[in-house]
Amino acid sequence: MHLDDDLRLSIMEKAGIYANHLSIAEPKLLLTTKEVLDVPKNLTAGRRTTAYKYYGVSYLLHNLVFINVKKIPDEKALDNTIAHELVHLRFPYLAHGKRFNKYVRQVLRGKTFPPYQKRRR
16 A cells, blocks of 8 residues: 555544544554654664564554554555554453454454453452
8 A cells, every 4th residue: 555645644543443442542653664763762672673574563662553554455454454453552461363353353343442450359
């Protein structure tokens, strides 16, 4: 896909909608590898120079999400990637798997998750 102003706005809107569904703060979005490299190194540590290889990367500690628009082939994959990365922010303890993919599908369908609360002992 080619990043233009309309696509950028569309991605930001979808990220806001999905963040609302997940009851998390809307993350700062990075949409090009140049934007990733322009952010201070401490914010994107770990997957700074390899981010271009992936459809998306979540930087959990700083509420940052990189969506690699150049690599994503179509609108459906874009929606899935946005939801996927935001699920990482909402459920940082959850690894990729059946449950993780279930949450991604639920977000795409519009399910709303309650705000995160720590368990009481």
